[in-house]
Amino acid sequence: MDIGFTSLWQSTGIANFTGGQLIMMLVGCLLIYLAIAKKFEPLLLLPIGFGAILANIPGAGMAESAVGQLLNSGNPEHLALLAQSLGVPVDQVAAAWKSAAGQAHAAGNWLASDLGYEPGMLYRFYSASIATGAAPLLIFMGVGALTDFSALIARPSTLLLGAAAQFGIFLTLLGALALNLVPGFDFSLADASAIAIIGGADGPTAIFLASRLAPDLLGAIAVAAYSYMALVPIIQPPIMRLLTSEKERAVVMQQLRPVSKLEKILFPFSVLLLCILFLPSAAPLIGMLMFGNLLRESGVVERLSGAAQNEIINIVTIFLGLSVGSQLSAERFLSIETLGILVLGAFAFSAGTAAGLFMGKAMHKYSGGKVNPLIGAAGVSAVPMAARVVNKVGLESNHHNFLLMHAMGPNVAGVIGSAVAAGVLLAVVGGQ
Amino acid sequence: MDIGFTSLWQSTGIANFTGGQLIMMLVGCLLIYLAIAKKFEPLLLLPIGFGAILANIPGAGMAESAVGQLLNSGNPEHLALLAQSLGVPVDQVAAAWKSAAGQAHAAGNWLASDLGYEPGMLYRFYSASIATGAAPLLIFMGVGALTDFSALIARPSTLLLGAAAQFGIFLTLLGALALNLVPGFDFSLADASAIAIIGGADGPTAIFLASRLAPDLLGAIAVAAYSYMALVPIIQPPIMRLLTSEKERAVVMQQLRPVSKLEKILFPFSVLLLCILFLPSAAPLIGMLMFGNLLRESGVVERLSGAAQNEIINIVTIFLGLSVGSQLSAERFLSIETLGILVLGAFAFSAGTAAGLFMGKAMHKYSGGKVNPLIGAAGVSAVPMAARVVNKVGLESNHHNFLLMHAMGPNVAGVIGSAVAAGVLLAVVGGQ
Amino acid sequence: MDIGFTSLWQSTGIANFTGGQLIMMLVGCLLIYLAIAKKFEPLLLLPIGFGAILANIPGAGMAESAVGQLLNSGNPEHLALLAQSLGVPVDQVAAAWKSAAGQAHAAGNWLASDLGYEPGMLYRFYSASIATGAAPLLIFMGVGALTDFSALIARPSTLLLGAAAQFGIFLTLLGALALNLVPGFDFSLADASAIAIIGGADGPTAIFLASRLAPDLLGAIAVAAYSYMALVPIIQPPIMRLLTSEKERAVVMQQLRPVSKLEKILFPFSVLLLCILFLPSAAPLIGMLMFGNLLRESGVVERLSGAAQNEIINIVTIFLGLSVGSQLSAERFLSIETLGILVLGAFAFSAGTAAGLFMGKAMHKYSGGKVNPLIGAAGVSAVPMAARVVNKVGLESNHHNFLLMHAMGPNVAGVIGSAVAAGVLLAVVGGQ
Amino acid sequence: MPFSELMMTGIQLMLIGMGIVFTFLIILVVTMKGMSRLAISLEGELPAVDTAVKAPGRSDEVLVSVISAAIRRYRDTR
Amino acid sequence: MPFSELMMTGIQLMLIGMGIVFTFLIILVVTMKGMSRLAISLEGELPAVDTAVKAPGRSDEVLVSVISAAIRRYRDTR
Amino acid sequence: MPFSELMMTGIQLMLIGMGIVFTFLIILVVTMKGMSRLAISLEGELPAVDTAVKAPGRSDEVLVSVISAAIRRYRDTR
């Protein structure tokens, strides 16, 4: 053995840095800066940013599988063994590994393990939390346990606003496909669907769908989704002012009727029933959301409701954030596609807001002026940010007009709406 | 690709419902109703009921493995590939998969994964929490950390009541075997043992044993165990009144002596010592129970004791409940065997109660009338419900007779007793 | 089938006890006694001790893998099948299994599973928490979230004390190698490195490194590390009194300057930056430590910081402790090597303390007497015990000299220092 | 898939998707109205204790106000 | 296994099972009595602070009573 | 590896190891000083609200003192 400064120097970060890694670390720092200084969805963006930094440390391989580490090692002997195991020449080993399946895949893992390579910690977190789909679903359970659907139950018609706002999703899908005309873009239908769900303005739904349809784009999609959710107070108001008249914005809505405990208990079953009948592909999302809500409203399992609202969602958020961050590698993130995703994401939020507002105007007319069309903008979800924005814009036109509670209906309807949209995309695109 | 309403319609629940699934969903709703409206062990029955609904959504496959989904897909190409991998004709593929072991099993999983099938979320929860045995053991740790054994330490002789009540287990075992005389029943010794443990009136023990000895019956056994535990206030009083005289029930017992901190610390070691010496097969159950109790009584690890009593037990209960629910498929649950299990379960509780009462009467005589025989009924465990029932029945005969603390001794003794019985069954039946 | 008392008797602990198991159970009891009666690091030593007892129950196999249970079963048919699967004669099966890799290893596991053997619960806990490296890293995250680095930020020069105290690690490494001269010892460089890290006086770092470099010694190393951390109030004072003069010990230090919120937020990035640039092999340890600290100091993710400080660290500690305990088998622990490890550990703590004190004396001189050299002893980490010991010894010489806050700087510097040392050992020894 | 076909599929997917989303949520409106009627008829008339849209954290507020009041009194007495 | 043999095995299992359960718990009675005697002799005489069967949640009750008292006083002063 | 070579490697490792530990932490001293200067210049002057080394559990202490005060008063009034 020969321990010397040379080999240690060769293992340092300085000696191995690539420009891409450096840029991704700066991206990570930017996300953390936005999380701390601008309070941009800090619960997610801070762990995502930190995960991005850790994932791009040269030589640490924290986001790599065991075979990934073997490939990165450059050890010719080990590469030859892997090539032999995969039955390809050494120069094709990386590509062959990417397409290896079944026993060849298992054999590669055995080999890497035998040679002493181990999966990085972030890779393990990703495998357990996102690749299985468990983390976003558990967060959805927590969201259900944290959400009071009373405003929606008191006025079910606001579901239409939550439906309309999902137009942003499907228009963005078209946009993503259209982007293929621009050289450098090559989005498949699955890619486009995963990107489009950013318009659902719902983090766990976006991560769940992206992990199923386009894992390579997951990092960019999650970052776009949470960033735009944080930007809702900047994106929405101009559109709201543009599409509604001063008079419409000043409409004061009737107080909501009280909702009984039994209604709150029956509500999750109503939603689940329709999901079962018409859209089983949305069952994981809607099932866990409604399970969480039933834990909350049943009133007999305070312990479990508390666990879903606190311990589970907090613990899972840490792992989810670090895992999403682990996907922010230079290779994947620093591409023209990410730029497209960011543009499409902004477009999706705007289109969803506009569609919600138009539906709001329709309901305004149809109801004889009782509905303030602004609450349509809350239909994109982004709970509770969008509802607060509605409240704020409403107050500008009428200082005694508190729309918050009225906007909560479409706001939570938007969560259901985007879960339904995700179910459609999974059924049509995922089942191919 | 052809996206059309036809294919989407074919994926809906309505088009695929089977009668069995519908009935199982109603069973799930019934369990939830009992949990919420009747407060029947809601911490378990609510998640079990919801899990049963989710597991039976047609087309969602939430309780299916990846290969299970492949088999359900009906895709002839995929079925042919699986049949080829298993080396059987296509029409025997389902049966061949059920008996596949070793490399054939691994190969089937690789194939399903390569073809894009993924395990359902509830299947993942079940694999991690119940198939490993971890969830019931962690709940047992929490039970240990939540249980104050002082009443038992102050009067060790009540262990005999906890021993006698386990007679319900073994009599039920005979009953289950005898049921084989009825056409339609075919319980093996392992099945009968797993059913019999319902008489232990202890949820985690029943789930642990069933997962080891008769996984196919786990759903029915868990439902029966928790249902009857909730029904203890209805099942026990008539038996108690029948088997004891008014005079016996009115006996006032001496106050319990105080118990020192050192005794409480040495208690878990006493129990563990006997388990080590005489019944190593009960070591997982008794070991975790006593570990939890030591965390509680040591007084130096408040953090860990708190985690065992709250975070861990709450989180695990959610996953355990959903996982048990995932086993409530029509195929397994809607059989004559479930009916038999329900009948045997009621029998087991009654027999255990009676045996405890007889031992109580014996101790009454032997002690010269100092022991109220009612406390024998608490020996079935069902902590703390059975002890409360004893208290209530005792108060009926003597308005100043508070038996609660006296019944806690046999009550917690019953937990140890049924863990011992489970150990015997595991050693004899599991080791074959 | 023949159920008889004979076979049950043969399965009891009494019939199968080996002397080694008995001794290991007494070791477990001793650890628990120290934890409860002497408050020796009870959060770790109590679960470790209990795990040791459970792991050594004869016939229960709680710390064994499925194949391990097959090997222990002595079933000649099963052993023959395993030997056939490994392609060796039956009498070499145990050795062949130990060196089996890749597909042979997988095949052995499949066979054992097909034959009905299941991994013991503690083996599962160990595989999930320590073999993956996850548990020590998550505890390190919690330590970061619990640690206030203000004292270090206010006086960065105390980092030198944290550096000097790591001399104990490297001197112990030499000592471990030198021990090979004594017959019966055969420590490889990896073994010696894992043992040496005991001198880092940091539990999770020691467990992480041992799990990577010398899993066979993990139990003894973890026990030694935590025991000596608990013994710091006994080990350190004589060395402190020996190496410093009364006048030096009486030095009163200047109050620390206040530290701004921004400095606290930038601190984790400073440390991580250097780790990235110079020592990527320390990235898992330092990355998770600094992630936890950022959660704490960012002030925008109270939920996550709370989860890292409480739920996660408590839950993980339970599993980590039981898992470490599961490694305390007679075969591994009752060897001359353990004795060597215990001697070396005491030596490591003493050497680290002395090195820290010498650096303290140097800083005392260089600063013109402003630095009390005692605070150098806190550089070994053992947070916050070592800092408290410094405070106590300082008070003996000057009743108004409160050194606690001044010793916190080198104390937390010692955590960083030993993580850096661990990174060096991993890079040089682990990468071979 | 050639671009034109891809776009056609996308448009198809948009129409079907929005159709299903609206259908689903419109049926849900109807279902929820029925559910509410059922709930109200099951409960007789709405019991007085029914909670309207409740502000979360009510008990925290009480606690905080109580504690701050207690702090004030405590300080006054010193 | 034919039915009669199965039942015989079951009866055997019942006898052995109840035997072991009783044996185990009777030995445990003896062990616990010995343990208690040992504990008491180790501790000299029972220290006064020893807790008898303790009601859990005691501190919660104190907190609740304190807070409710504080609420009452607080309301009275308004 | 023969013993002498093993010891030589160990000594090498000790030298390199301590060298890296010291180098790392000395550079960290410099980095932290620069970082502090940067932080202070970014923040203008240190804002008054800046927390010095803070005792954790402050709020708990307040709560406990308030509650114990409340208990005392509560008992006095009975």
Ligand code: NA
């Ligand atoms: Na939405």
Ligand code: NA
């Ligand atoms: Na029982």
Ligand code: NA
């Ligand atoms: Na250290």
